[in-house]
Amino acid sequence: MKAKYAKEFFFFPDICIMCTLFLVSFGFLIPSLTSLRPWITFVAGMAAYSAAEYFTHRFLFHIKTPKNPFFLKLIKQLHYDHHSNPNDLHLLFLPVWYSLPNIAITGVAAYFISSSLVITNAFIAGVIIFLLFYEWKHYIAHSPVQPVSSLGRWMKKVHLWHHFKNENYWYGVTNPVYDWALGTFEDHKNVELSQTARDLEQRGK
Numbered sequence: 584m585k586a587k588y589a590k591e592f593f594f595f596p597d598i599c600i601m602c603t604l605f606l607v608s609f610g611f612l613i614p615s616l617t618s619l620r621p622w623i624t625f626v627a628g629m630a631a632y633s634a635a636e637y638f639t640h641r642f643l644f645h646i647k648t649p650k651n652p653f654f655l656k657l658i659k660q661l662h663y664d665h666h667s668n669p670n671d672l673h674l675l676f677l678p679v680w681y682s683l684p685n686i687a688i689t690g691v692a693a694y695f696i697s698s699s700l701v702i703t704n705a706f707i708a709g710v711i712i713f714l715l716f717y718e719w720k721h722y723i724a725h726s727p728v729q730p731v732s733s734l735g736r737w738m739k740k741v742h743l744w745h746h747f748k749n750e751n752y753w754y755g756v757t758n759p760v761y762d763w764a765l766g767t768f769e770d771h772k773n774v775e776l777s778q779t780a781r782d783l784e785q786r787g788k
Contacts, residue, residue, distance in 0.1 A: 588728050592719060597676045601715055604686075608708040612701070621705040624697075628709020631689075636717050637761035640754045648784050655784075663783045669746050670725050676718055686710060713757075720757045749777040 592598055615621045644662035649655045661681060665674040689710055693703040723730055724742040738757070745753040748771050755762045762768035779786045 585728060588722075588726050591672070592722050595672060595676060597679050597682070598715070598718060600679050601682065601711060601718075605708060605711040605715060608704055608711060612704055612708055615701045615705070621701055624702050624705040625709040628706040628711075629713040630709075631706070632710045632713035632717070633757065634761065636713075636756060637754050637765075640756070641767065645750065645754075645783065648786060659784070666746060666750065666781055666783050675722060675725055677714070682714065717757050724756065744771045744774075745780075747780060749774045750780045750783060751777065 593602065612621060612625070640662075644658070646658060649658060660674075660678070665671070668674055686707060690703055690707050693706040694700070697703055697706075720735075720738065721742070723735070724739045730736045730739055738755075738759070741753050741759065742756055752767050752769055752774055753759075753762055754767055759768055
């Protein structure tokens with residue numbers, strides 16, 4: 584059963600492209616891994632995506648409904664429609680037309696700061712592997728697979744509260760740290776049922 588879902592995940596086109604990009608990036612990084620600095624930068628890239636996971640989800644993907652038709656179409660494709668159809672794989676994963684430009688911009692910024700292709704690549708590799716970890720955790724949250732660990736099972740439950748209880752809480756998919764720190768984690772028993780959790784476009788109307 585789990586092999587079926589692993590195959591579905593890894594062979595989805597957007598995920599397959601990101602996995603290939605990570606393998607290429609990490610392949611170029613391997614000769615430099617005898618030094619500590621690339622490892623530190625790799626972990627820093629993971630931490631950066633962990634933060635981006637929360638802030639992007641909260642402040643971009645849940646942005647107030649745009650009035651401009653073009654921007655409304657973009658945000659619907661990126662996230663609004665995922666709330667309407669949470670198990671649709673084509674709405675579940677981040678599209679490469681969104682991820683690749685963001686990774687490119689991240690790479691330019693990393694190179695500007697470090698002036699090192701090795702450090703830039705290490706940072707990008709860290710970003711991509713955490714992106715893939717996020718995508719896997721997000722996929723598991725919306726699939727019949729039960730996570731092995733108690734933390735994984737709890738995070739799956741927390742994410743489903745975000746979808747089916749109230750969209751204004753529980754933005755973290757891989758971890759609850761930023762929700763705890765920034766006041767968007769509550770006991771679901773103390774949170775009102777939102778009428779727009781399944782239809783973000785209708786908020787404020």
